[in-house]
Amino acid sequence: RKEVEQDPGPFNVPEGATVAFNCTYSNSASQSFFWYRQDCRKEPKLLMSVYSSGNEDGRFTAQLNRASQYISLLIRDSKLSDSATYLCVGSLSGGYQKVTFGTGTKLQVIP
Amino acid sequence: DTEVTQTPKHLVMGMTNKKSLKCEQHMGHRAMYWYKQKAKKPPELMFVYSYEKLSINESVPSRFSPECPNSSLLNLHLHALQPEDSALYLCASSQGPTGYTFGSGTRLTVV
Numbered sequence: 302r303k304e305v306e307q308d309p310g311p312f313n314v315p316e317g318a319t320v321a322f323n324c325t326y327s328n329s330a331s332q333s334f335f336w337y338r339q340d341c342r343k344e345p346k347l348l349m350s351v352y353s354s355g356n357e358d359g360r361f362t363a364q365l366n367r368a369s370q371y372i373s374l375l376i377r378d379s380k381l382s383d384s385a386t387y388l389c390v391g392s393l394s395g396g397y398q399k400v401t402f403g404t405g406t407k408l409q410v411i412p
Numbered sequence: 413d414t415e416v417t418q419t420p421k422h423l424v425m426g427m428t429n430k431k432s433l434k435c436e437q438h439m440g441h442r443a444m445y446w447y448k449q450k451a452k453k454p455p456e457l458m459f460v461y462s463y464e465k466l467s468i469n470e471s472v473p474s475r476f477s478p479e480c481p482n483s484s485l486l487n488l489h490l491h492a493l494q495p496e497d498s499a500l501y502l503c504a505s506s507q508g509p510t511g512y513t514f515g516s517g518t519r520l521t522v523v
Contacts, residue, residue, distance in 0.1 A: 398513065
């Protein structure tokens with residue numbers, strides 16, 4: 302079983318729609334979680350950290366459920382510019398981070 | 413300065429060549445990483461340096477040789493690579509549990 306699992310998609314959604322991605326992790330020792338966004342042929346960029354209390358940044362909401370070991374990302378009012386691959390990441394925090402990337406979920410927002 | 417700078421952006425090398433990839437950050441991050449990413453796959457960890465010491469080597473072949481001359485610089489020396497080593501090589505840095513900052517990567521083609 303992979304340490305971090307995501308549905309690869311693609312998720313094809315119309316502009317303005319709400320879309321949700323889930324990610325499950327198997328290492329209960331993971332302490333920090335993140336969502337990254339990666340555009341085609343570009344580097345991953347940190348989208349947001351994920352906390353148990355949930356956190357929101359504009360149209361994006363992330364949530365961590367430690368009991369069920371899953372992380373979610375909700376995107377409201379999808380824009381064409383949201384089209385990208387979204388990577389779920391779990392990290393064993395320490396002096397450095399041992400990070401495990403999920404396989405990524407591809408989102409295509411269509412006009 | 414909140415960037416990680418990688419050079420060169422593109423590199424084509426023969427299987428007998430020796431080349432080096434360079435990475436620089438001035439954010440005071442004490443952990444630096446090399447990742448390899450193939451198309452449609454998540455980044456795979458190669459090496460982690462923490463406080464300028466090699467902390468993780470993920471069983472990477474010896475034809476890849478990392479070097480951390482100081483806290484701001486990270487090099488990856490390449491020698492006798494194979495065509496299957498063609499990929500996007502990403503450098504990243506981090507400080508504490510705040511997520512990575514990635515460089516824009518070096519797209520390597522081995523011919």
